[in-house]
Amino acid sequence: MADLTTLTAAETASAIAAREVSAVEVTQAHLDRIAAVDGDVHAFLHVDAEGALEAAARVDAGEISGPLAGVPLALKDVLAQRGVPTTCGSKILEGWRPPYDATVVTRLREAGVVILGKTNMDEFAMGSSTENSAYGPSHNPWDLSRIPGGSSGGSAAAVAAYEAPLAIGTDTGGSIRQPAAVCGLVGVKPTYGGVSRYGLVAFSSSLDQAGPLARTVLDAALLHAAIAGHDPMDSTSIDAPVPDVVGACASRDLTGVTVGVVRELGGEGYEAGVEAAFHASVEVLTALGADVVEVSCPHFPYALPAYYLIAPSECSSNLARFDAMRFGLRVQVGDAGAEEVMATTREQGFGPEVKRRIILGTYALSSGYYDAYYGQAQKVRTLITRDFDAAFETVDVLVSPTTPGVAFPIGEKADDPMAMYLSDIASIPSNLAGNASMSLPCGLAGGLPVGLQIIAPPLADDRLYRVGAALEAALDERRGATLLASAPSLTARP
Ligand code: GLN
Numbered sequence: 001m002a003d004l005t006t007l008t009a010a011e012t013a014s015a016i017a018a019r020e021v022s023a024v025e026v027t028q029a030h031l032d033r034i035a036a037v038d039g040d041v042h043a044f045l046h047v048d049a050e051g052a053l054e055a056a057a058r059v060d061a062g063e064i065s066g067p068l069a070g071v072p073l074a075l076k077d078v079l080a081q082r083g084v085p086t087t088c089g090s091k092i093l094e095g096w097r098p099p100y101d102a103t104v105v106t107r108l109r110e111a112g113v114v115i116l117g118k119t120n121m122d123e124f125a126m127g128s129s130t131e132n133s134a135y136g137p138s139h140n141p142w143d144l145s146r147i148p149g150g151s152s153g154g155s156a157a158a159v160a161a162y163e164a165p166l167a168i169g170t171d172t173g174g175s176i177r178q179p180a181a182v183c184g185l186v187g188v189k190p191t192y193g194g195v196s197r198y199g200l201v202a203f204s205s206s207l208d209q210a211g212p213l214a215r216t217v218l219d220a221a222l223l224h225a226a227i228a229g230h231d232p233m234d235s236t237s238i239d240a241p242v243p244d245v246v247g248a249c250a251s252r253d254l255t256g257v258t259v260g261v262v263r264e265l266g267g268e269g270y271e272a273g274v275e276a277a278f279h280a281s282v283e284v285l286t287a288l289g290a291d292v293v294e295v296s297c298p299h300f301p302y303a304l305p306a307y308y309l310i311a312p313s314e315c316s317s318n319l320a321r322f323d324a325m326r327f328g329l330r331v332q333v334g335d336a337g338a339e340e341v342m343a344t345t346r347e348q349g350f351g352p353e354v355k356r357r358i359i360l361g362t363y364a365l366s367s368g369y370y371d372a373y374y375g376q377a378q379k380v381r382t383l384i385t386r387d388f389d390a391a392f393e394t395v396d397v398l399v400s401p402t403t404p405g406v407a408f409p410i411g412e413k414a415d416d417p418m419a420m421y422l423s424d425i426a427s428i429p430s431n432l433a434g435n436a437s438m439s440l441p442c443g444l445a446g447g448l449p450v451g452l453q454i455i456a457p458p459l460a461d462d463r464l465y466r467v468g469a470a471l472e473a474a475l476d477e478r479r480g481a482t483l484l485a486s487a488p489s490l491t492a493r494p
Pocket residue numbers: 125126127128150151170171172173174175176203311421424
């Protein structure tokens with residue numbers, strides 16, 4: 001059998017179910033791959049070899065079966081996993097081992113998915129490059145001198161470097177889709193409320209959503225189906241059936257589907273190579289039978305400023321719980337009192353971007369400024385939702401480039417928060433409105449991957465997979481291979 005780390009999740013699960021290979025062998029092959037390449041990639045903050053091999057042995061013993069049984073996965077370090085270090089990429093949580101599992105983790109265990117370890121991320125998911133991690137950046141397997149995106153950069157790097165066929169990321173303003181785009185992967189932000197947030201350490205509770213990263217659309221769908229669905233432990237979880245995302249992947253023809261190209265998400269500020277790859281893929285959508293039209297969403301240019309008031313406001317409230325008393329780090333100097341311990345711990349435990357957001361958010365929520373900033377941003381959020389509602393009266397899905405540029409060199413934007421924030425200009429509207437949204441690889445620019453974003457109305461996640469699967473198949477056929485197979489260095493595998 002070929003190198004076990006090059007199989008898709010679907011292929012891995014069927015090889016295990018057919019007993020052609022054991023789950024323990026598959027897990028060991030990925031642990032070996034991590035040992036061989038993660039010194040360069042730095043996708044993982046913690047590898048749980050023992051826990052992974054135990055989970056794999058349970059699948060081999062026949063205790064668990066199903067479409068992902070025995071498939072390894074990399075878990076973003078923002079999700080609680082019982083007994084396993086969970087840092088959120090922050091010093092302030094160093095040494096914290098959660099006493100419970102996130103619902104996503106529980107569902108993965110029930111599906112027989114093998115969790116290999118916890119992946120690197122921007123501190124508390126604030127960033128677009130993993131450079132805000134307190135534990136050093138991850139590297140893009142396409143070019144190790146470049147960022148793998150963020151904040152779920154470790155998860156994306158792990159999948160692109162074949163350290164795991166699947167990963168879980170979280171997306172508050174683009175943190176699944178942007179890393180997927182710059183690493184040549186499929187990444188999905190499910191409908192807000194589609195996947196439980198119980199046990200997901202909160203950054204911005206009205207925006208946060210966990211979702212899949214994978215090398216194929218079908219693999220993303222299998223993982224999406226495994227983690228989605230109502231959870232009474234999350235008050236914002238939607239009590240409705242999960243759309244048939246796996247069934248939707250059978251689609252190869254888009255006759256009868258209307259696709260809207262968002263006028264405001266392109267043009268100025270977008271790299272020429274990104275635009276070229278995007279527009280070439282839109283032509284493929286037409287060739288597949290889709291009816292492609294241009295759509296205007298006039299309030300989208302205000303999404304980024306609104307997001308940078310709403311997300312920091314919620315973060316300033318959510319991160320108040322890191323008070324040196326309940327979790328992780330506690331800096332006790334001499335006989336300092338509680339207030340001083342709290343202040344010193346927060347000063348030493350949080351990095352500069354997290355502090356910037358807490359200060360911004362606290363300011364935006366303060367009584368004299370609440371209406372002018374937070375209140376105003378919420379009104380803009382409503383206008384953006386209305387833009388989507390109007391668009392979806394005439395189209396089934398919207399498309400755009402996922403990001404304005406390809407993976408940039410590590411360090412290039414590290415001292416320029418505004419330039420970093422602009423990485424998410426195309427992804428943020430979907431978070432503000434709660435839509436389902438996917439990024440899938442659509443081509444290369446300067447030898448680096450470009451992502452195409454598909455946006456569907458809330459609860460119509462299956463449309464992402466219908467359009468995504470058809471486009472992926474057509475692009476692979478034209479290329480004669482998957483995009484990853486054409487990559488250099490760590491992404492190119494036999
Ligand atoms: N890059 C955006 C931010 O820094 C989005 C982060 C995310 O989606 N978690 O807030």
